[in-house]
Amino acid sequence: MSANVPTDIRFSFSGLIKRGGETADHKDGWGIAFYEGKGYRSFHDPIASADSAVAKFIQGYPIKSTAVICHIRKANRGRVCLENTHPFSRELWGITWSFAHNGQLKGIKNKQLNHYQPVGTTDSEYAFCWMLGQLKKTFPEKPKQKKEIRLVIDRLCREIATLGVFNMLLSDAANLYVYCSTKLSWITRQAPFQEAQLKDADVSVDFKNETSIDDVVTVIATEPLTTNEEWVQMGRNEFMVVSLGKQVPHR
Amino acid sequence: MSANVPTDIRFSFSGLIKRGGETADHKDGWGIAFYEGKGYRSFHDPIASADSAVAKFIQGYPIKSTAVICHIRKANRGRVCLENTHPFSRELWGITWSFAHNGQLKGIKNKQLNHYQPVGTTDSEYAFCWMLGQLKKTFPEKPKQKKEIRLVIDRLCREIATLGVFNMLLSDAANLYVYCSTKLSWITRQAPFQEAQLKDADVSVDFKNETSIDDVVTVIATEPLTTNEEWVQMGRNEFMVVSLGKQVPHR
Numbered sequence: 001m002s003a004n005v006p007t008d009i010r011f012s013f014s015g016l017i018k019r020g021g022e023t024a025d026h027k028d029g030w031g032i033a034f035y036e037g038k039g040y041r042s043f044h045d046p047i048a049s050a051d052s053a054v055a056k057f058i059q060g061y062p063i064k065s066t067a068v069i070c071h072i073r074k075a076n077r078g079r080v081c082l083e084n085t086h087p088f089s090r091e092l093w094g095i096t097w098s099f100a101h102n103g104q105l106k107g108i109k110n111k112q113l114n115h116y117q118p119v120g121t122t123d124s125e126y127a128f129c130w131m132l133g134q135l136k137k138t139f140p141e142k143p144k145q146k147k148e149i150r151l152v153i154d155r156l157c158r159e160i161a162t163l164g165v166f167n168m169l170l171s172d173a174a175n176l177y178v179y180c181s182t183k184l185s186w187i188t189r190q191a192p193f194q195e196a197q198l199k200d201a202d203v204s205v206d207f208k209n210e211t212s213i214d215d216v217v218t219v220i221a222t223e224p225l226t227t228n229e230e231w232v233q234m235g236r237n238e239f240m241v242v243s244l245g246k247q248v249p250h251r
Numbered sequence: 252m253s254a255n256v257p258t259d260i261r262f263s264f265s266g267l268i269k270r271g272g273e274t275a276d277h278k279d280g281w282g283i284a285f286y287e288g289k290g291y292r293s294f295h296d297p298i299a300s301a302d303s304a305v306a307k308f309i310q311g312y313p314i315k316s317t318a319v320i321c322h323i324r325k326a327n328r329g330r331v332c333l334e335n336t337h338p339f340s341r342e343l344w345g346i347t348w349s350f351a352h353n354g355q356l357k358g359i360k361n362k363q364l365n366h367y368q369p370v371g372t373t374d375s376e377y378a379f380c381w382m383l384g385q386l387k388k389t390f391p392e393k394p395k396q397k398k399e400i401r402l403v404i405d406r407l408c409r410e411i412a413t414l415g416v417f418n419m420l421l422s423d424a425a426n427l428y429v430y431c432s433t434k435l436s437w438i439t440r441q442a443p444f445q446e447a448q449l450k451d452a453d454v455s456v457d458f459k460n461e462t463s464i465d466d467v468v469t470v471i472a473t474e475p476l477t478t479n480e481e482w483v484q485m486g487r488n489e490f491m492v493v494s495l496g497k498q499v500p501h502r
Contacts, residue, residue: 038370039333041295046287057308082290090342094368115366117345119289 002176003217004244006036006064011198011205013070014059015225018200020049020072028075029085032058033098034065035173040096042089046082066244067171071100083120087169088128090116092135093142095172099128102222103165103181127166131156146175150248153177154239161237167222176242178220180234186220187231188245196226216245253427254468255495257287257315262449262456264321265310266476269451271300271323279326280336283309284349285316286424291347293340297333317495318422322351334371338420339379341367343386344393346423350379353473354416354432378417382407397426401499404428405490412488418473427493429471431485437471438482439496447477467496 001009013032021027027048034041041063045052049072071086078084086100101124108123108130115136116129131153138152153170157179160166166181178184189196191214193207211217220242224231234240241248252260264283272278278299285292292314296303300323322337329335337351352375359374359381366387367380382404389403404421408430411417417432429435440447442465444458462468471493475482485491492499 036297036333039297039336040370041333042292043294044292046290053312054308057305057312061304061308082287082292085290091368091370094370096370116342119291119342119345119347 001065001068001217001219002242002245003066003215004246005212005215006066007215007217008062008064008210009068009070010059010062011196011203012219012221012225014203015198015200016070016072016221017049017052017055017059020052020055022050023200026072026074028073028080029082030055030070030072031085031087031100032068032070033087033089033171034063035067035171036063036065038095038173040089040098040173042087042098044082044085046080046085067173067176069098069100069169069171069176076104078120078122081120084122084125086124088125090129090132092132092172095142097132097170097172099124099131100169101127102167105160105163105166108160108163127160128170131160131170150177150241157239158237169220174243175248176218176220178234178240178242180236180238180240182236183222184220184234185222185224185231186218186234186240187224187226187229188216188218188247190216190245195228197228199225199227218242218245218247252316252319252468252470253493253496254317254466255497256463256466257317258466258468259313259315259461260319260321261310261313262447262454263470263472263476265454266449266451267321267323267472268300268303268306268310271303271306273301274451277323277325279324279331280333281306281321281323282336282338282351283319283321284338284340284422285314286318286422287314287316289346289424291340291349291424293338293349295333295336297331297336318424318427320349320351320420320422320427327355329371329373332371335373335376337375339376341380341383343383346393348383348421348423350375350382351420352378353418356411356414356417358414359411378411379421382411382421401428401492408490409488420471425494426499427469427471429485429491429493431487431489431491433487434473435471435485436473436475436482437469437485437491438475438477438480439467439469439498441467441496446479448479450476450478469493469496469498
């Protein structure tokens with residue numbers, strides 16, 4: 001999620017966590033990361049989100065955030081344990097970057113790492129460490145032009161995606177970088193707001209009652225989270241940057 | 252806390268969080284970090300721990316861990332916000348390091364940083380970034396001898412402590428590095444276990460019912476957390492390393 005005002009993710013979260021063991025089999029751990037200004041906090045549990053007490057707590061606890069990344073894991077590479085649970089995070093240029101990924105990457109571990117080392121054993125964390133290391137090598141200091149960063153991330157994503165499936169979310173608090181290798185959809189909600197009905201739970205919300213007229217919120221998910229809204233399916237190998245709820249033209 | 256078996260911190264935590272706004276005025280945010288194997292997860296809230304719903308949740312949720320760092324903040328340098336809330340964490344050598352500090356450090360920001368940059372504005376996070384950067388500069392790869400790491404951390408702590416008050420906890424999952432500039436106490440609990448009574452809350456526990464005969468648990472705190480046990484007060488500028496619940500001779 002990316003939003004122009006601190007926004008509560010609980011509606012989307014309530015649908016997504018069902019896919020961790022209830023409406024889908026992504027039951028090998030889950031995590032969620034919230035940006036509050038430059039601040040960052042994350043919650044992880046190496047068990048099915050549908051059964052997680054931490055997930056239940058988050059569902060009832062409204063953290064307002066302008067950027068959120070949430071992931072429910074279906075393990076392929078790397079055993080089920082806390083250190084293999086997304087989102088992963090590292091600091092670059094005094095900013096906490098976070099990362100979540102669906103897919104498999106054949107041979108990613110042949111790539112040379114520099115500044116960052118994985119703690120766990122997933123392909124995903126390795127790819128994140130490599131990507132952030134390349135970014136740091138390209139720009140030892142944060143470049144003034146945001147566009148430069150976007151172009152490098154786009155290029156790095158395309159390079160990784162040649163190794164397999166790389167559906168990815170990456171954030172530096174201000175921006176949400178999205179790479180769709182095979183499957184991601186998004187929706188932007190803004191005035192006039194309407195009612196939305198979750199796909200995975202019998203829950204609906206009328207955003208008219210929850211929002212102000214100027215709010216803009218974009219949600220990206222592997223599969224649409226609601227049944228009565230128009231989600232846009234991303235194309236293969238499409239890269240997108242969202243900032244404060246809106247897509248940023250990046251070329 | 253450092254323990255030789257995954258141990259539940261809830262008893263000590265229940266006392267400590269009272270000091271965040273109830274029995275003491277460290278009410279400017281709090282955080283707790285748990286190691287589960289190599290895995291790391293932390294919970295932060297930029298409000299008083301005595302009022303925090305996250306703290307209440309943690310109090311009722313038994314996370315078993317061999318190393319825990321918890322901090323309740325009394326702000327002096329750096330405003331009250333999420334990014335200024337301890338413990339701080341960074342990855343070095345594929346290990347998540349975490350850090351919490353009480354005290355003020357005059358002129359710490361004159362020290363040259365290299366690999367790590369602070370996200371927030373506290374002296375503490377700056378000191379942590381400097382320390383970890385020095386460690387990485389000294390040992391680009393993790394040295395085989397643990398003793399080498401201990402000696403360098405000891406030296407770095409002494410250098411920082413010349414700038415003011417530096418009561419510190421640092422962990423790399425396997426070890427808890429403790430530096431007492433002015434005020435820290437510790438206790439090691441092992442068989443025969445006895446009952447303990449919290450100082451800040453009307454709560455007691457009989458550790459005989461909670462432990463196995465081989466368990467060894469060391470707890471370090473600014474001030475003793477219980478009233479009926481013998482805590483050992485650390486000396487000024489004393490450095491200590493605890494691993495799996497036991498002090499490690501480090502020289």
